[in-house]
Amino acid sequence: MTDRDSVPEAGTSSAPANPVVAVLGAGKIGEALMSGLLHSGYRPEELLFTERHPERAAELAERLAARHVELDEAAATADVLVVAVKPQDIDPLLERLAGLIDGRTLLVSLCAGLPTSLFERRLGGACPVVRVMPNTPMVIGEAMCAISPGSHATDAHVKLVEQLLSSVGEVVSIPEEKQDAVTALSGSGPAYVFFLVEAMIDAGILLGLPRNVAEKLIIQSTYGATKMLAETGEHPVTLREAVTSPGGTTINAIRELENHGVRAAFLSAIEAARDRSVELGKAHEDS
Numbered sequence: 221m222t223d224r225d226s227v228p229e230a231g232t233s234s235a236p237a238n239p240v241v242a243v244l245g246a247g248k249i250g251e252a253l254m255s256g257l258l259h260s261g262y263r264p265e266e267l268l269f270t271e272r273h274p275e276r277a278a279e280l281a282e283r284l285a286a287r288h289v290e291l292d293e294a295a296a297t298a299d300v301l302v303v304a305v306k307p308q309d310i311d312p313l314l315e316r317l318a319g320l321i322d323g324r325t326l327l328v329s330l331c332a333g334l335p336t337s338l339f340e341r342r343l344g345g346a347c348p349v350v351r352v353m354p355n356t357p358m359v360i361g362e363a364m365c366a367i368s369p370g371s372h373a374t375d376a377h378v379k380l381v382e383q384l385l386s387s388v389g390e391v392v393s394i395p396e397e398k399q400d401a402v403t404a405l406s407g408s409g410p411a412y413v414f415f416l417v418e419a420m421i422d423a424g425i426l427l428g429l430p431r432n433v434a435e436k437l438i439i440q441s442t443y444g445a446t447k448m449l450a451e452t453g454e455h456p457v458t459l460r461e462a463v464t465s466p467g468g469t470t471i472n473a474i475r476e477l478e479n480h481g482v483r484a485a486f487l488s489a490i491e492a493a494r495d496r497s498v499e500l501g502k503a504h505e506d507s
């Protein structure tokens with residue numbers, strides 16, 4: 221697929237062809253995206269990736285059957301370039317990319333904190349850029365992605381990105397100035413859940429349960445609880461109140477959580493994550 225002027229639609233393997241996607245930097249989120257797309261019906265030949273560690277590249281190419289390429293081949297071949305390197309690694313990548321793309325290639329950035337204007341400035345011309353904040357449940361088709369177009373991205377580009385990402389989870393459109401908050405909330409969100417699960421499993425160990433039993437109890441309980449939130453549409457307070465019997469056990473636990481400031485800790489933690497996202501963007505403001 222090389223005719224980038226007619227923006228093709230993403231879809232399943234029954235479609236004639238999906239847009240060729242090249243993931244630049246196949247680390248945690250890059251791999252999650254590739255796995256999710258393959259899972260949703262993307263063909264391995266429609267997926268390219270660059271990666272600077274040869275062993276990692278070889279291992280991924282074998283495991284996913286996607287093709288490891290150099291940056292110049294990715295830029296020449298792909299319809300969509302997905303930037304998935306750490307924000308701290310963006311400068312040398314954009315320097316090389318600037319000489320390789322012609323302003324028609326759609327660039328999708330997954331980078332925390334980095335504004336679309338940075339890519340537009342560095343890549344010149346009228347490079348279409350869409351900023352996305354995904355999260356790792358993408359790997360099982362359960363991502364939460366928030367997207368914001370840059371100033372040269374057309375409705376067709378946005379639609380293409382929406383189609384691509386809706387095959388690996390949910391997609392919402394948000395104004396770009398909200399991306400730092402979204403990064404702190406849903407980009408990092410899975411980490412908070414894993415942290416909570418880990419802490420509850422530790423509590424099970426403290427109470428003398430075997431680890432495998434504690435893990436099963438907590439994983440199913442968190443899965444059931446979040447599924448219940450999603451499927452009933454009930455407010456979390458209502459669902460929590462239904463668990464909290466008068467004079468019972470749960471209220472004793474809730475009192476301890478409140479005494480330890482767990483709610484305030486979440487507010488501060490997420491605010492700190494938002495601040496770091498802003499800081500990552502500011503580091504590139506004048507360049």
Ligand SMILES: NC(=O)C1=CN([C@@H]2O[C@H](COP(=O)(O)OP(=O)(O)OC[C@H]3O[C@@H](n4cnc5c(N)ncnc54)[C@H](OP(=O)(O)O)[C@@H]3O)[C@@H](O)[C@H]2O)C=CC1
Pocket residue numbers: 244245246247248249250270271272273303304305306307309312313330331332333353354355356407408
């Ligand atoms: N992990 C997550 O849950 C999420 C991450 N993101 C964003 O995604 C981006 C990637 O994060 P994450 O996957 O965690 O990071 P990783 O470090 O796991 O992945 C980035 C990979 O790209 C490699 N790399 C760096 N520069 C280049 C280059 N020029 N060419 C090819 N490969 C390169 C890195 O190598 P090396 O190891 O040497 O650095 C690394 O293997 C970040 O910008 C982050 O903000 C967004 C949402 C969620």
Ligand SMILES: O=C(O)[C@@H]1CCC=N1
Pocket residue numbers: 332403407408
């Ligand atoms: O921790 C990070 O910086 C990235 C962005 C959101 C989730 N992980």
